[in-house]
Amino acid sequence: MATEVKVPTLGESVTEATVGEWLKQPGDAVAVDEPIASLETDKVAVDVPSPVTGVLSAHQVAVGDTVEVGAVIALIEAGATASAATPAAAQEAVPAPASGESAGEAMTMSPAVRRAVLEHGVDPTTIKGTGKDGRLTKEDVLAAAKAKSDAPAPAVSAPGPAPAAAPIATGSGRNEERVKMTRMRQTIAKRLKSAQENAAMLTTFNDVDMSAVIEARERYKDSFAKKHDVRLGFMSFFAKASCLALKDFPAVNAYIEGDEIVYHDFVDISVAVSAPNGLVVPVVRDCDKKGFAQIERDIADLGARAKDGTLTMDDMTGGTFTISNGGVFGGLMSTPIINPPQSAVLGLHRIEDRPVVRNGEIVIRPMMYIALSYDHRIVDGREAVTTLKTIKEAIEDPTRMLIDL
Numbered sequence: 001m002a003t004e005v006k007v008p009t010l011g012e013s014v015t016e017a018t019v020g021e022w023l024k025q026p027g028d029a030v031a032v033d034e035p036i037a038s039l040e041t042d043k044v045a046v047d048v049p050s051p052v053t054g055v056l057s058a059h060q061v062a063v064g065d066t067v068e069v070g071a072v073i074a075l076i077e078a079g080a081t082a083s084a085a086t087p088a089a090a091q092e093a094v095p096a097p098a099s100g101e102s103a104g105e106a107m108t109m110s111p112a113v114r115r116a117v118l119e120h121g122v123d124p125t126t127i128k129g130t131g132k133d134g135r136l137t138k139e140d141v142l143a144a145a146k147a148k149s150d151a152p153a154p155a156v157s158a159p160g161p162a163p164a165a166a167p168i169a170t171g172s173g174r175n176e177e178r179v180k181m182t183r184m185r186q187t188i189a190k191r192l193k194s195a196q197e198n199a200a201m202l203t204t205f206n207d208v209d210m211s212a213v214i215e216a217r218e219r220y221k222d223s224f225a226k227k228h229d230v231r232l233g234f235m236s237f238f239a240k241a242s243c244l245a246l247k248d249f250p251a252v253n254a255y256i257e258g259d260e261i262v263y264h265d266f267v268d269i270s271v272a273v274s275a276p277n278g279l280v281v282p283v284v285r286d287c288d289k290k291g292f293a294q295i296e297r298d299i300a301d302l303g304a305r306a307k308d309g310t311l312t313m314d315d316m317t318g319g320t321f322t323i324s325n326g327g328v329f330g331g332l333m334s335t336p337i338i339n340p341p342q343s344a345v346l347g348l349h350r351i352e353d354r355p356v357v358r359n360g361e362i363v364i365r366p367m368m369y370i371a372l373s374y375d376h377r378i379v380d381g382r383e384a385v386t387t388l389k390t391i392k393e394a395i396e397d398p399t400r401m402l403i404d405l
Helices: 087-091 111-120 138-150 183-198 211-228 235-248 292-308 381-396 399-403
Strands: 003-006 016-022 035-040 045-049 054-059 066-068 072-078 201-209 255-257 260-262 269-271 273-275 278-280 321-325 344-348 351-358 361-375
Touching: 016 183, 035 072, 111 138, 183 278, 201 381, 211 292, 211 361, 211 381, 235 269, 235 292, 235 321, 235 344, 235 381, 235 399, 269 292, 273 292, 344 381, 361 381, 381 399
Parallel strands: 269 321, 321 344
Antiparallel strands: 003 072, 016 035, 016 066, 035 045, 054 072, 201 361, 255 260, 273 278, 344 361, 351 361
């Protein structure tokens, strides 16, 4: 009798998900606890493990389907071996376009990757995957296609299969592609729009002379890395500077719930990082109680797991204040959007040399624009401006963070 594979518990208040990718196809051998499917929730991707060792006999749902917790999504013949898979099941495996693979050896590819392989006529078996567990991503395929087109044509073409047909172009040579938004992207869109509609959002700006922080990093980066086994970055400085400011202005670290204001005696900072499916904001907890090294370790760990797609619901839950660093992408200035239900977000930007006046003279300094978007329903303008000023002063004179000034 086949064993049912059910949607696991997805996290607090999360009752459904979307089937994002099948990691195993009918006829594939699976080991107990080996991931067979990836589900997309509102916040993270969740792998569904096999409950037994055996052979995947059938998918019960398709990629893109919405499934609820406890729903049966696949069947596994416990104790069976791959050689015992039925021909029909083996034929249901993902085809291997433009390659000599047999059906039983088919690669696991998402619909977007499969479509890119077919459109560009590349051999997926010759491409090194950079995705989770070495799987191909669409970017891998596009890079391989570009390298193929840039390569000089051979003098004599060896006979072989014809390349896959290119997508049909319109008469004007302009094409369109419609791709359904992932559940995460839909949620991001809803939350950002909700923040604009429900909060009285306003942004205040300042600029920061980064000379002192840059000098401190240069002086101590080697000894810091040797002692703590982590790189000393800018984010830990801004996290600690934010903790200093939020302690003085608790409304910036609070949020509105109904007709009440919820204050916190701790600082859990949500750090915006890029993930394959969009921007995510995992939480570094108790930043006010942690040192620079632990904050840097936490940020590095969360960033790596965001790229690998292994963040959990707990990693994404909570947060009392957010820091978003658009400077890593070259952004000069922005008005960041609040991460609900929080009341404020700090936006960092790129560092560039600019002329400034110091002691009556024009000098060149490495400057950064910083922005604080806040909910004016709970944070007054004076509090917002002073919060940003406190962060600026702590960055320009890091000693303030050591003596709590």
